[in-house]
Amino acid sequence: MTDSKDYESSHSTGSNGASNSNSIKESDISGQSESEADLQQYNAAMASVESTLAKLRGCSDKEKVSLKDDVKHLAQMYQKLSKGRIDIVIFGEISTGKSAMINALIGDAVAAVDVQGGWTKEIWGTNWEGIGHRISGLDDSEIVLIDTPGINEVGGAERGDMAIEAARKSDLILFVTDSDLNETEYSSLLNLAALQKPIILVLNKIDLYSPDQQKRLIEVLVDERVGEFLPRDQIVKASADPREVECIIESSDGSTRSEWRKPDPIIEELKLKIIDILEREGLDLIALNAALYAADKSDRVAALRVELRDRRATQLIMAYATVKAVAVAANPVPFVDILGGVAVDATMVMMLAKVYGLDMSLAKAKELAKAILKSAGWVGLGELVGPVVKLFTLSAATPLTIPVQGAAAGYSSYIVGHASKFYFEHGASWGPEGPKQVVRDILANTDKKSVVANLKKEIQAKLSLNRHANS
Numbered sequence: 001m002t003d004s005k006d007y008e009s010s011h012s013t014g015s016n017g018a019s020n021s022n023s024i025k026e027s028d029i030s031g032q033s034e035s036e037a038d039l040q041q042y043n044a045a046m047a048s049v050e051s052t053l054a055k056l057r058g059c060s061d062k063e064k065v066s067l068k069d070d071v072k073h074l075a076q077m078y079q080k081l082s083k084g085r086i087d088i089v090i091f092g093e094i095s096t097g098k099s100a101m102i103n104a105l106i107g108d109a110v111a112a113v114d115v116q117g118g119w120t121k122e123i124w125g126t127n128w129e130g131i132g133h134r135i136s137g138l139d140d141s142e143i144v145l146i147d148t149p150g151i152n153e154v155g156g157a158e159r160g161d162m163a164i165e166a167a168r169k170s171d172l173i174l175f176v177t178d179s180d181l182n183e184t185e186y187s188s189l190l191n192l193a194a195l196q197k198p199i200i201l202v203l204n205k206i207d208l209y210s211p212d213q214q215k216r217l218i219e220v221l222v223d224e225r226v227g228e229f230l231p232r233d234q235i236v237k238a239s240a241d242p243r244e245v246e247c248i249i250e251s252s253d254g255s256t257r258s259e260w261r262k263p264d265p266i267i268e269e270l271k272l273k274i275i276d277i278l279e280r281e282g283l284d285l286i287a288l289n290a291a292l293y294a295a296d297k298s299d300r301v302a303a304l305r306v307e308l309r310d311r312r313a314t315q316l317i318m319a320y321a322t323v324k325a326v327a328v329a330a331n332p333v334p335f336v337d338i339l340g341g342v343a344v345d346a347t348m349v350m351m352l353a354k355v356y357g358l359d360m361s362l363a364k365a366k367e368l369a370k371a372i373l374k375s376a377g378w379v380g381l382g383e384l385v386g387p388v389v390k391l392f393t394l395s396a397a398t399p400l401t402i403p404v405q406g407a408a409a410g411y412s413s414y415i416v417g418h419a420s421k422f423y424f425e426h427g428a429s430w431g432p433e434g435p436k437q438v439v440r441d442i443l444a445n446t447d448k449k450s451v452v453a454n455l456k457k458e459i460q461a462k463l464s465l466n467r468h469a470n471s
Contacts, residue, residue: 038283042081045287045294049078052294055301066304074297077169081290084141086278088128089166091192092176093185094150097204100241101176102145104265143278146170151188164191168293171285172198172277174270178205180217181225193229196292198277198285200234201226202270207239207263236273239266313355313424317417320348321451322458325410345369345413349420356424372419373412375439410455411448418442 056064056071064071080087092098106128128143148163167173175189193199201221206214214237222232242263250256278285324344346366353360360368419439423430430438 038287042283042287045291046078046081048291048294049074049081052298052301053078055298059301059305063301063304063308066308067301070297070300073165073169074294077290077293080169081286084283084286086141086143086172086282086286087146087166087170088143088172088174088274089146089148089170090174090176091148091151091163091167091188092204093152093182096150096176096178097240098147098150098176101174101202101204101238101267102147104238104240104267105145105271141282152184167192167195167197168296169289170197171289172200172274174200174202176202176204178203178208180220186225189226190229197289198234198281199230200236200270200273200277201230203235203237205239205241206237206266207242234273236269237266238270242266309355309425310421313352313417313421316348316351316355317414317421318454320344320351320417321410321413321455324348324413325406325455325459327409342366342369345373345416348413348417352417352420352424358424358428368420368423369416371435372416372439375419375436376412376415376443406459407452407455410459411452414451414455415439415442415446418446 053071053074056067056074059067090098090101128145146166148166151163173192173195175185175192177185181189189199189201203214203217203221209217218232218235218237221227221235226235242265244260244262247259247261248256249259327344346362346369349365349369350360350362353365419435419442422438422442423435433441
């Protein structure tokens with residue numbers, strides 16, 4: 001028996017990703033043999049995984065921390081794909097016979113079987129050498145049977161996550177039950193079906209049922225449970241660990257004696273179904289699975305980048321809005337405070353550009369900030385109130401203008417920041433609406449009272465030691 005570390009060891013490549021498209025057009029494979037077309041799809045899947053790995057490794061340090069597990073799992077997928085390994089993952093409730101099923105398929109007691117159930121604490125797998133099957137075109141291919149914890153284990157949230165991850169990386173799923181599906185089994189099977197992997201529903205312990213009962217069970221499963229998402233031919237009967245039966249043995253002298261014997265496992269139908277699927281879809285299975293897995297990880301990278309950038313940008317905007325509010329309101333020299341405020345806005349815009357992976361000079365940042373304020377119109381007018389009062393009172397009114405001018409300056413910077421954020425999110429473009437409409441939308445969707453209140457609170461906190469604060 002090998003554990004998950006043995007058969008899913010991490011693997012890194014030196015590839016910088018594929019430069020050409022991984023998609024395959026129907027015209028590309030016309031005239032090719034089926035095996036050539038399958039191999040082309042397999043190579044495209046390899047390129048897709050390599051490209052996504054390169055994308056993951058090109059993330060920022062902060063993104064890499066959040067994507068550490070994704071990098072590891074995708075590297076494992078690359079190793080699996082390069083070997084042509086088929087992963088068959090087995091699901092089921094405690095004591096439905098999952099482990100016994102592995103033993104029966106392997107033909108050896110590789111999995112310990114506990115009648116109390118719940119012994120499977122981790123994901124583990126073992127090579128299925130006895131099946132005697134190799135993926136066409138991949139002479140070194142192998143098939144691995146993977147056991148998972150029972151889906152009804154108490155306190156198994158972490159194990160459940162491991163099992164779902166195993167299912168995502170799997171190529172074929174065996175779902176073992178020993179009766180009609182209960183609610184937990186049905187819900188789990190439905191979730192697995194959503195992964196769009198081939199599923200074989202195995203009705204185990206069939207020796208406990210009469211032929212009529214077996215027929216009725218299959219009818220119920222098809223007509224009332226899984227018929228909408230699982231074809232009838234994907235439901236097979238088996239008995240991985242048949243109960244002992246009493247045999248009457250007659251001796252040559254005519255005497256009889258009874259002896260309890262254990263029948264061989266009933267798994268031929270299941271083996272034939274697995275081999276049939278592998279023969280028809282083996283290379284396609286691992287290629288499609290790897291490509292979908294890579295696409296999922298690529299989407300996760302994109303989503304995480306959006307989330308982290310949005311969070312960082314929002315923090316920067318509020319921080320610079322506060323800095324500007326304090327810088328403008330506390331400066332006793334008329335109009336110099338406005339110049340300082342413009343410098344803060346330009347620096348904020350330049351820093352926001354970096355968050356979105358763009359380079360922008362200070363001069364360009366200043367132009368963008370001014371253009372946004374111009375589009376905002378009246379928003380920036382509040383900043384002029386303080387300097388005018390300071391000019392005519394020779395700065396004696398600075399303490400009086402702190403709350404008003406500070407809040408106005410901070411709010412205008414907040415609007416500049418969020419408009420810039422929109423601009424950078426859309427690839428340094430305002431889109432079809434233009435800057436004025438973007439600023440109008442931001443103003444309409446901003447709770448001004450809340451923003452101003454927060455800014456005033458920050459201003460008071462930062463000016464508590466300022467000589468004007470208690471004047």
